[in-house]
Amino acid sequence: MADQPTLLLAKSIVKSFGPTSVLKGFDLSIRSGEVHAFLGGNGAGKSTFIKIISGQHERDGGTLEFAGRELGGSAASLADTGEIAVVNQELALLPHLSVAENIAMPRMHRALGTYSERGARAIAIEALSLIDTQFARQSVGRLVGDLSLHERQLVEIARSLRSGARLLLLDEPTANLTAAETGRLFAVIRKLIAETNLAVLFVSHRMREIRQIADVCTIIRDGKTAVDRASLHAITDREIVDFMGQTVEVDQQSEANADSRSSERDTPGRSSRTGEPIRVQLSDIELDIGPGDIIGLAGAPTGPLTLIEALTGLDHKSHWKITRAGAPVKHRCPSAAARAGVGYISGDRANKGILATLPIVDNLMAAQRIVERKKLARDEEIQRGQNLLDALRIRAGSLWHLPSTLSGGTQQKILVARWLTLKPRLLVLEEPTRGVDIRTKREIYALVRKLANQGTAVVWWSTEYVELVELCDTVLAFDLSGRPTGVLRHTDVNETSLADATGMAA
């Protein structure tokens, strides 16, 4: 890789949002043919930098060179050439159009002649075939709205390649994928690198993934380059975490790994754990979820979601039988469930979690208002909101800012914060550590353990087996078709047994 030319050279990039200074002279260089991991804690400025080089934000200072050309202040012109393409979490495809239309349309105005369906199809097949010929044939005629997130990502990548992309910016592309989908995405990336000499800038908070796919890394900390193009063979996990400034918590992690499962969960005041468990049943599977338990759900989304929907009042015609002390537990709707003490943190942060048009304080108080059926005096809400921000070390400019001014991981913390002071009887979490950095993960684990110790029963769905192994004493596993396959307990909860029980490799 060393002999490959530098494709992008960013020097001394500066960017502030009002009083918040995010990039303070940040440098990064990318070569053709490499997968470059871009690492840093939540709010470090990764997405901001990506938005600068993809033309979504203007920079305040610094220089950018792409393929030897100096780029002026406005990056928008660069994005328009199509050579730098970004695949965001919020995908930029039109759901009501077909895959062929989505791929062929953007550049149509440059071509002479009118739109032809056959022409579009041919263009799309050609672009998609760079990714996978079978996928090309299967997907070209389908509506984008009917595709999975993973398939839509592939379509976006195909579209950017067709537009002449030489640098692909992938900002947490795997955060919402299953392990199998991540594997397929990585295979596509490797194929493209080999065949087209593309460069990829890749953001992820999962160390294992980073090591699987990336060659080199750049680490950002406090708005500056902490590590510049380190080979991933030459840097340890420990060093990476140090450079990101997240050391302390990892010390806790190794301790936690060693003995937390047995000690932390058994020591807490037993008194808080009294009370009838909730019993969930489906065919021959039966599981009690008692106060203080942290129950993991493992497997592809379909299975765990059926149980989650039944528990949280989203599906009241569920096949799951849910009882407490022999009496059926049924919630008419999610707000009724919330008032009955069921907290729920959806995995779909953008659509079902964050209230995008309301300020941070309203986002923090949302659950409280539903449960208590009232709004507190403004002053009191602000006080409570501020306390939550402090408790979770959430960096926000002001409680009055919109959530869009927060980094992805910080938005996730807001969702968790909602339920903390309410001490729900049951808390259901879908992949709550999606997109959060290593330190914040530890914090969320600690907060959930604390709630459990105070008597909350916790149901935690994760596609990351390491996480289930660390947190849960009992895991309900589902196979790929969504059927529950069994309950694993204690020492049976390990990455191998989880992979076996779910049919999904870690």
Ligand SMILES: Nc1ncnc2c1ncn2[C@@H]1O[C@H](COP(=O)(O)OP(=O)(O)OP(=O)(O)O)[C@@H](O)[C@H]1O
């Ligand atoms: N539009 C905006 N207005 C105000 N502040 C913003 C805006 N966009 C980002 N910020 C702030 O800039 C900082 C960097 O955010 P950014 O999204 O770049 O972080 P990140 O490294 O991508 O984090 P994460 O890993 O959580 O995604 C954060 O403090 C964030 O609150």
Ligand SMILES: [Mg+2]
């Ligand atoms: Mg980000």
